[in-house]
Amino acid sequence: MTQLSTYETMIMKSGSKLTKQRKQILKVIIDHPHEHFSAEALYDLVKHIDDSIGIATVYRTLELFEKLGIVRNVKIKNDGVNYYDVVDLDEENHFHHHLICTNCRRIIEIADELESYETFIEQKYGFQVKDHDLTLYGICSDCQSLENSEKPLQK
Amino acid sequence: MTQLSTYETMIMKSGSKLTKQRKQILKVIIDHPHEHFSAEALYDLVKHIDDSIGIATVYRTLELFEKLGIVRNVKIKNDGVNYYDVVDLDEENHFHHHLICTNCRRIIEIADELESYETFIEQKYGFQVKDHDLTLYGICSDCQSLENSEKPLQK
DNA sequence: ATAGCTGCAAAACTTTTGCCGTTGA
């Protein structure tokens, strides 16, 4: 079973339809496994395949794919755009680390080297670390006791 | 020397002026050391002190404060707004970790517990970790060899 | 057949910018 068909199965099993546009977007994403796409960039690429697609469809598709765990959202400081990259199904760890060059904006994916840190990263990737963010997402103790009664983060 | 006057000195030494509006914003931020403010939220709070302030001033001030290292930017998944929190001058480490509740959007600051991780975090903070992002900012090897000739990340 | 999806255009939101009067050093 290919990666593509696995994702297509995920879409159908979720009760969502496997439309032409979703297939096209999926293909572009999978064909560029280490790219980090903005909705706009993805829109431009898919437009080459099918000129009729709308930008709203790209946004709605990314929202769906994120919910299904096909892509994940990456935010960058001093950049008002949302980026997305594919979630590799074979990933041992579900964590995703990025090196972001503050000069050229390049996004480099790295393995989950926890003990390592800066010195290690600098040696291994030749990347001069200036700053980092670690953000943990989850449910806080108050919300756990409220049994998830409050509104979710998703708007 | 108080924290406030230290920051005020930082502003003046940078060559920027210590205006009424900057003092007001600084005060609000320092009075809420563990809050994470959006520009809008900060604007509303300062408006209580001085009704004449404009939202553009808040944005320009946050930009300045971030450049000076007084505040730092925090981005949250599925949230289109930028948040800022104060950089504690006494911080041993310059890293800033956050727990973000995907249910109530609460942002909890945590110490820099690197070895720890999920199990540790869950025990210490009663926070059920679902996901995390680690992002390192710096200069990639290509840009280092180009001697920083390319355009910076800041727009 | 029909619930869900798409494209289009408009709207919503956040953030930035130009202009001109004001102010801090």
Added chain:
DNA sequence: TCAACGGCAAAAGTTTTGCAGCTAT
């Protein structure tokens, strides 16, 4: 004094939404 700054309003940029027609199941 005068470069820097602030307020206002308009603009810019990204993302969301309403609607009417289309499509996958």
